[in-house]
Amino acid sequence: MKSMILSRVDVSGFHTLYLVAENKEYYLFRQAYRRGVADYYRKGVTVDAAINYSKAKYDNSVIHTMSKLLSHIRYVEKESGIVVLDRTRKMKNFRKRYL
Numbered sequence: 001m002k003s004m005i006l007s008r009v010d011v012s013g014f015h016t017l018y019l020v021a022e023n024k025e026y027y028l029f030r031q032a033y034r035r036g037v038a039d040y041y042r043k044g045v046t047v048d049a050a051i052n053y054s055k056a057k058y059d060n061s062v063i064h065t066m067s068k069l070l071s072h073i074r075y076v077e078k079e080s081g082i083v084v085l086d087r088t089r090k091m092k093n094f095r096k097r098y099l
Helices: 035-041 047-051 060-080 086-098
Strands: 004-009 014-021 024-032
Touching: 004 035, 004 047, 014 035, 014 060, 024 060, 035 060, 047 060
Parallel strands: none
Antiparallel strands: 004 014, 014 024
16 A cells, blocks of 8 residues: 555644555644645645645645655654655665665
8 A cells, every 4th residue: 555645624724644654644744724735635645746846736835735744754754663755765775785
């Protein structure tokens, strides 16, 4: 199963973004409600599409959310010991071969 980014809107009007990887949900961050972000992440988006700026269609709120996602995903990878990003996967394979 591909890793996905989900957004849920709570009663107080905030987005809560989650990373779904290996059948577990990991909390990423919470931000103020923006309609563009709700439309883009509501049904779930793969991690590759969630970071791809060309799919933002010049929506500043989606672009700002994408810029925050990468650092939060890296933090969750480090703390939980999971591999989500291709960069992390390549780096781990490199270390196994040469170190």
